[in-house]
Amino acid sequence: MTLRETLVRVEADLAAGRVPLARQRLRGLVSSFPHDLTLRRRLAEVYRLYGDTAEAGRWMYLEADRDADETAAFEERYGSPAWRMKALAWRGPEAKASTAFAEKQLTAVRTSCAEELERLVDWDDPASYRDGLEEKYEEAPSEPWTVGGVLAGIGCLVGALAFVAIWVVGVVALFD
Numbered sequence: 605m606t607l608r609e610t611l612v613r614v615e616a617d618l619a620a621g622r623v624p625l626a627r628q629r630l631r632g633l634v635s636s637f638p639h640d641l642t643l644r645r646r647l648a649e650v651y652r653l654y655g656d657t658a659e660a661g662r663w664m665y666l667e668a669d670r671d672a673d674e675t676a677a678f679e680e681r682y683g684s685p686a687w688r689m690k691a692l693a694w695r696g697p698e699a700k701a702s703t704a705f706a707e708k709q710l711t712a713v714r715t716s717c718a719e720e721l722e723r724l725v726d727w728d729d730p731a732s733y734r735d736g737l738e739e740k741y742e743e744a745p746s747e748p749w750t751v752g753g754v755l756a757g758i759g760c761l762v763g764a765l766a767f768v769a770i771w772v773v774g775v776v777a778l779f780d
Contacts (some may be wrong), residue, residue, distance in 0.1 A: 607633065614703055623653055634663070638695045641702055648674075658682075662691050666706035685717035686725075686733040694727050717772070 605613075610629055617626035624645075630647040637643055648663035657671075661678030664670040682691045694710055701707040710727075717733050718725045725732040 611646075623650065626650055627654075634693060638693055639700045639702065641706060655675065665692060666701065666703075666709050668703065668705040685713055685720055686735075688713050689717050689725065689727065689733050690705070690730065696727060698727075 606667065610633055610703045613631045614626045614633075617623070617629065627650045629649070630643060630650060634640070634641050634647055638775060645662045648660040651659040653664065658677035658681040661670065661674030661676070662682070664674060665678060678691075681689070682688045692710070698707045698710040698714070701710055714725055714727065721733060721735060723732070
């Protein structure tokens with residue numbers, strides 16, 4: 605499917621209220637065309653429909669007219685430069701950016717990551733900044749339990765027990 609066809613489907617999905625499908629299509633497009641800032645902007649608009657300011661900030665990070673609150677939320681969620689490099693999903697040199705602002709932002713993130721890790725890092729080599737990701741992951745505190753999470757866990761347990769009970773009854777009935 606071409607870029608144009610996929611964008612037509614994204615618009616049809618949004619018009620029909622299928623926001624998760626539109627988001628998924630746009631994420632695929634950004635992955636395939638990481639240098640297309642228009643796709644990133646459109647993905648940020650979809651995340652705004654969810655009210656997810658951090659993800660909207662993530663996909664608008666390379667735009668000069670980005671929202672300061674969204675940018676701050678993105679930088680807070682992806683606290684280290686290594687996490688930001690991974691989150692921005694850029695490939696290739698910064699010079700491939702279509703605007704001077706985007707090139708400056710990408711260079712700043714890569715430079716910060718290199719300074720923090722005390723070695724060169726490269727957008728095309730995630731292994732070059734992976735150590736920065738692992739450290740951040742190990743330090744992340746676990747989230748407290750929520751009522752919704754507990755109820756979901758209990759529901760899964762009940763469903764699994766019901767499945768096993770039906771299976772046992774079926775096996776017993778098979779041999780009677």
